[in-house]
Amino acid sequence: DYCKYWQSRKGELNYDIDGMVIKINQLALREKLGSTTKSPRWAIAYKFPAEQMTTVIRDIIVGVGRTGALTPVAILEPVTISGSKVHRATLHNEDEIKRKDIRIGDTVLIQKAGEVIPEVVQVVKEKRTGKEKIFHMPERCPVCGSQVVKLNNEVVSRCNNASCPAQLKERIRHFVSREAMDIEGLGPALIDQLVDKKIISDFADLYYLKQEDLMKLERIAEKSSDNIIKAIQNSKSRPLPNLIYALGIRHVGIYAAQLLAGKINNLLDLENYTVEDLVKIEGIGPIIAESIVLFFQKKENREIIRKLQKAGVNLSSEKRKVTEQLPLEGLQFVLTGTLEN
Structure with missing residues (x-):
């Protein structure tokens, strides 16, 4: 009843809420109830039905x-x-x-x-x-006009052109994102211009950009272009897990990337791994393993990695053992409200 009361009055608050958390106040009782591996037994979350x-x-x-x-x-x-x-x-x-x-x-x-x-x-x-x-799904990609395919074991239709400008833009956006190579200043609008003007044809080309290349783009001044070039150069030393994640291999998130980096000495080692080798790594299942093998089988992907290596991007592992996925590791928090002092 208490939850339903606040559900009906949440619009009166000065901030948005999507539910409530109810906790036991007595510390002794909390200790007695304990916790599971995922959550405490002395607290429960109540989600309001979506509006x-x-x-x-x-x-x-x-x-x-x-x-x-x-x-x-x-x-x-x-x-x-x-x-x-x-x-x-x-x-x-x-x-x-x-x-x-x-x-x-x-x-x-x-x-x-x-x-x-x-x-x-x-x-x-x-x-x-x-x-x-x-509605009918198009038979050809709405961006590049290539044939659309749908595999028997998937519900998703796909453009089969790896050079499709839309795919390329999204791959680059993923590559520069915070959990990947963390290159500040390269927003969607700039990436669109770089691709549309054919200044870059893959994310490895970012490391070969010169300041004059960026100065050709709209709304880019000398100072901002200099900052972007510096951010690109600084990203060369990103740890191997971030680089593996940045490659955009299907089904490989940051945690799987950490597991892989903990088992290899160099990114190039993965070119020789089989599905059987990969599934021996705890946390890597057959779907992820098959996706990794397929990625490294493609000549264009191996060529991009060679371009990254030639540009001086770190391909080596620190061999940091990943024992568990820490729930708060790598997260950033934004605190709202005001403080009296």
Whole structure:
């Protein structure tokens, strides 16, 4: 009842909340109850149901990710939900669209998954007029025009052109991100220009950029171009786990990258690993192993790694043993509010 009380009155607060945490106050009782490996037994989280609103799907567009995955996105009549205006919502994949029978022109119920990502919950079918249009995934990539493929064991359709500009831009954005090579100053707009003007053709080309290359771009002054070049050069010494993660190998997150770096002396060692070798590493399953082997089998990926090596990027491991994934390791915290002193 207490949780439901605050659920109905959360709009009266000066800050957003998506639930409550209820804890036992008595320290002795907390100690007696103890904890599991993931959470304390003396506390429980209560998530409020997501706020839902109805709106209309104006159109469905398709975006292309760094692995070539085609993701349909609903363009919505703008609606305010959970404190912000929502213009679009992910539809995940074609199978999900068919399962929910989502059509262009439909009135739909939407919510923010986890109070963050807008998603379509269901179609309000009684509001259909007969003018709605059935969506079909394109047979060719909307960016480069290459053939779209869909493997038997996947629900995702993919552009099969590794040189697709949309994929390249997303791979570079991933490469420069904080958990990867952490190159500050290279935002999406600059990356778009570098690719569109054909100044770079892969992320290894970043290490061969000169200041005059950046000065050709819009809204780049001498000082900012100098800072970007310095940030690129500084990233050469990033630890091997961050570089492995930066490569954008499917299914390889930062933790898997740490596990791999703890077992090899140099990134080039992975070129000789088989699936059987990789699954012997605790925490690396067959799906990740197959993805790694496939990545290093491709000539273009091996050539990019050689370019990184030639540019002076660190490929060697510090051999730091990874025993567990620490839940707070590498995270940054932003504290809000005011302090009296």
